[in-house]
Amino acid sequence: MNIHTALARANLGDEVKVVVPCSFDTFVSESNLPSKGHFRTDLNRTMVELLTFLSKQHAPFFVTISPFTTFQENKNVSLDFILFKESAHPHNDSRRIYKNSFDLSYDTLVTALSTVGFSEMDIVVAAIGWPTDGAANATSAVAQTFIKALIDHLHGKTGTPLRPRNPPTETYILSLLDEDQRSITSGNFERHWGVFTFDGQAKYHANIIQSSKDLVNAQNVEYLPSKWCVVNNNKDLSNATASALEACSVSDCTALSPGGSCSNISWPGNISYAFNSYYQQHDQRSDSCDFGGLGLITTVDPSVDSCRFFVGLRTSHSASLQAVHPSCWLVLLLVHMLFLVC
Structure with missing residues (x-):
């Protein structure tokens, strides 16, 4: 409300809408049926206050929808149903047929809005996506299937059983880059x-x-030298696990998770992965591959199958204007792409 007041004083109240992104767990449903959708009891008063504010400003309701989390937490929802597969068993709710999880989640929110008196509130899906590592079924192949099917579904503009021919005002794909x-x-x-x-x-x-055929890889990315930090097999490795856990506490080792891209590499390969993650995060400083003498710097890529031992990006502040840091053009790419499906 304070932000809106400030915008109004700057004569921008009608041009810039203040919205509040809400998590997918703000609304629930008994028996996983949209007709039973409602806001959580502990949040109901807050949601009514928020919706009243949004309605007065003619602003939409921003919501995150997380099909991956739904699939993980609900054993009664099949992967085919999440991925818009025609072979998926449909869900019947008061003679309304749901062929995919997205429509079911969306209409659960529609019901929750209607229950508190905001049946006509516009909805924007602020974030929806599919992860590609760190858990079972979190792979690039499954993510591609989901994103393609979602986009085709949205472009069809068929809406949902409760809002036919009235799909979300906007839908944003989560996200541009991984966040370590x-x-x-x-x-x-x-x-x-x-x-x-x-x-x-x-x-x-x-x-x-719609105007482009495919995602395009970044060009001229500047990497650090092709060096990796691995465990020295000639040393006593009895304390190697403790060193790896310490390295993972400040770096990203989520690819080692059960079902992750590096979950199948055996000991001490997983130790090497942890060492390398720490080493690259610290810009390949020689002292960051020490680990009490257990670390060894190598120029031989230790990657195995789908498990990628990455090399960090060059982040020198002395780069010339002609050598723009990759993160800069990625921001520009986001501006151009908007990652917006209307």
Whole structure:
């Protein structure tokens, strides 16, 4: 309300709408049926206050929808149902047929809004995506299937059983890049939502924008030298696990999670992965590959199958204007792509 007041004083109240992104767990449903949808009891008063404010300002309701989390937490929902597969068993709710999880979640929110008197509130899906690592079924192949099916569904403009021919006002794909510092409280997959890897490489093929045919890899990315930090097998490795855990506490080792891309590498390969993550995060400083004498710097890529031992990006502040840091053009790419499906 304070932000809106400030905008109004700057004569921008009608041009700039203040919105509040809400998590997918703000609304629930008994028996997983949209007709039973409602806001959580402990949040109901707050949601009514928020919706009253949004309605007065003619602003939409911003919500996150998380099909991956739904699939993980609900054993009664099949992967085919999440991925819009025609073979999926449909859900029947008061003679309304739901063929995919997205429509079911969306209409659960529609019912929750209607229950508190805001049946006509516009909805924007502020974030929806599929992770590519850190858990079972979090792979690039499954993510590609989901994103393609979601986009085709939205472009069809068929709406949902409760809002036919009235799809979300806007839908935003989560997210541009992986975030190696993102909280993993809800799961190690949280650091792998990116459509692109941290170095700007497309993880899969997808026509996210109608005007383009496919995602394009970043060009001229500047990497650190092709060096990796691995465990020295000639040393006593009895304390190696403790060193690896310490390294993972400040770096990203989520690929080692059960079902992750590096979950199948055996000991001490997983120790080497932890050492290398720490080493690259610290810009390949020689002292960051010590680990009490257990670390060894090598120029032989230790990557195994789908388990990638990454090399960090060059982040020197002395780069010339002609050598723009990759993160800069990625921001520009986001501006151009908007990652917006209307």
